[in-house]
Amino acid sequence: MQQRAKPGKPSRVFDRGDEWNALTAFVDRPLPHAMLGILSGRRRMGKTYLLRALVEQYGGFYFGATAGTEAESLRQFSAALAEYASSPVAFSFATWDDAISYLFGLASPRKGDTPGGADPKAPLLVVIDEFPYLAKVAPELPSLIQRETDRFQVEGSRMRLLLCGSAMSVMGGLLASTAPLRGRAQIELVVRPFGYRAAADFWDVGGDPALAARLHAVVGGTPAYRRQFLADDVPGSLADFDDWLCRTVLSPFSPLFREARYLLAEEADIRDTALYHSVLAAVAQGNTTRGGIAGYIGRKSVDISHPLNVLEDSHLLAREEDVFRAGKSQYRITEPLINFYEAVMRPSWARLESGQAQEVWAQSAERFAAQVAGPHFETVCREYVLGPGRSLLSTSLGTVGGGVVTDPKERRQIQIDVAVVEPGSGGSAQSVALLGEVKWGTVMGVGHLERLRRARELLAVRGMDTGHCGLACFSAAGFSEALRVEARQGGVLLVGLDELYGRAVPEGVLT
Template identity: 65%
Template sequence: MSRASGPAKPAGTFDRDAEWRALAAFAARTAPRAMLGVVSGRRRMGKTHLLRALANAASGFYFGATEATAAETLRQFGAALAEHVASPVPFTFATWDDAITYLFTLGTSGDQPVLAVIDEFPYLVRVVPELPSLIQREIDKYQSQANRLRLLLCGSAMAMMGGLLAGNAPLRGRAGLELVVRPFTYQDAARFWAVDHDPRLAVRLHAVVGGTPAYRTQFLDDDTPADLDDFGPWVCRTVLSPLTPLFREARYLLAEEAEIRDPALYHSVLAAVAEGNTTRGGIAGYIGRKSVDIAHPLTVLEDCHLLVREDDVFRTGRTLYRIAEPLVTFYEAVARPAWARLEAGEAEAVWQRSAERFAAQVVGPHFETICREYLLRAGPEVFGDRPVGEVGVGVVTDPARREQIQVDAVVLAPGSGGRRRRVVALGEVKWGTVIGARHIERLARARDVLVGRGFDAEDCLLLGFSAAGFDPGLRDGTGGGSAVRLIGLGELYGQRPTAARS
């Protein structure tokens, strides 16, 4: 048998069930050949916690690299290996070639899998560029010779980790596991921060810190807002306070990516997106560059998982960008413009003057992202028996009225070859506005225009998302031939949506 369930997840670890199952199963595979796994994810996601726990449970070898020269890291690696095999003296390897060769010999004896973890792998690659090639040689060598080493490489530099298995990289095609440890979903984050009882607070909190677990445990020592009234004071004493590590975290997220050579340019790109400039042309205009000049920064920010590119589902070739890390959006929209005042300890004054900006540039756009995430996971309670494929955004051009209709949430059926694309749902999202009949009528107009363009949208759902509520009369209104569903904060955090009469 080549697969097993592996050790149980350590007590006290919140969520991460799927990640732990994947790691434990990889470590327990018994096939007589060397295997490679790659684990990545932004910092503060808990990767090291999982890997240390796995190494302890499996009696495996764990090495956490540091920023050091090739010679120093080689000495550290030799000392760690010697300690693992209970050698009375540290190993002295002449080269990294010797060290990797020895590492793989750990899997040549016995009939049980042997786990080895190299954490912060990008630190090593920066000073030992040939390391992936050395690992590739050993992996290939032990495909035909008995070896049960299970090697996990882990790192937080997303661009570098993403390139390990891409293109013509030495390790391409060698990995039996490629795991990205992602932030908690908005619902899991609410439970983790113990604010799931108040969706109004949960959305605001998630718009600031997202789903990064370390921000609560390591950065803030479990300081969470007590209630909605405490949210503003909490922001002032944490993310806007120069006395907490969270204050400069957004800057560090950018600085620790090796591919970023000009931080000022990249911060300007992120600031442009935070201001609502979501197209390439809009971003270029905001920072005073030509569109062609920002192609590389946009690509790097995507590779670093700081920007997400979303294609307009109705307009081929139109690309929209949004910031992937909520803390970066908050920093660019609220903290960075008032940085000097914040460093001077004026958090309360800055926060009071940022209320409108926070609502318009931080919470509002983030609420749209949450609603689309909800639709990705929604089931028959929303869609009935309609098949769900892609969830995105789109702009519908209405030539008759000479206007463009922005659709905040679009759900499409899975691709159907030569048949016309089926639109499952069109959604309007409002953070601070009560949704009324005019919003549903606007969606109905978009639906009619799409039908005229050849889309299969006649019976698509019309969805209204609002944190401020709904016009009471809307529940008795019509959707112009389509079913209408109204989804509020309660539904987003676990309750069932309301079906309006069509």
């Protein structure tokens, strides 16, 4: 196959430039044999929107599966395939074996067998969306696709098959261990939520970092929540945020009101939703270790291994290693709306259902700051260091995370919210490039800086290289004048909301 010019991303597809480039590179790769791709992502991320745009550009075949019996699903697939192939009569495949064989046959390089008079040398893009629905009723499908993919590694083929799904555990399992498709995929792409800066632009609130930060702490970077769910109902200003929240997320008449519950119920491997909600509630309440979660829900640590694993596989929970203490880790809810639901909505569910949104929200300020906005702000600050803030560091390597530094003299633990740690190599010790503290509602002062300096001293005593370790203070509430003086003298970086959202340059210098 000849290399062809890649189609440009349609203007209606917001962001997603990296995903679009990866997908077009997959389709246009000039190889004369079948290729397979796996695309996944939680619901509401815009996967279908992206794939439909891709299919339109390439004139390919798109099939969106629905929940149904095997016979009905096969009949729907047959009808869609017949329409794509411009068949004068409907197809009636007896088995999925026949259907998949015919599908791959459409990608034969022989001239004259392409639907609609398409270029017989052009790649044939085929997208099967919500593939887990089909795999559930026809578990032989992955094996059938494996057989045809392997066959057309020898015989010529223009097939570019993309399997897409929202059930993260199912999609992840397609390429795992002894699964039939393991080793067959040329691309494995996860469509993730928009980053915090892209989300601010998508919601048209990028000009108000304080509003953008609060909005992102509630709805995150899920594109469907603005357009499909809220019909472009966007808070007009920071002063409008409370009213907006009460008329949308906290209103029993809004589609977002029960969305957090639906996100959990839609995961294929989740049966006892009450147990999973309890696990998520434990994390939202600040019980972020395995032992803390088990104690909160009244179970033994060993008894919660399965729900923790399922929530991780579903990308609803993330386990983050302590960068300073091997074997120690904490859990974090990855979906902001679920965290908001567990921390603010679920404890007052009956009152919210009865229309008391204003009263509930008025009494939730402290809980929102401590359990929602504060932890989420820490995540945003780490994302900043991973992305635009990386240029401020002297290194482009290292793990970005958090951890605890124990101070035996003072008998206390110093929580480091943002840290960049580089692994040692060739006999050299681990090095620390950055130590940072994050505060949502607190004006940071010299005391916070001194705590970071003490942590740096303790890490040096432990044998870690801190010779080029910079210190950073992140605050959504601002900094004291004394701390600003320290920043002007060098040795500490001050990062507020304006800096996080690219509206200002961080104050201070890392030394």
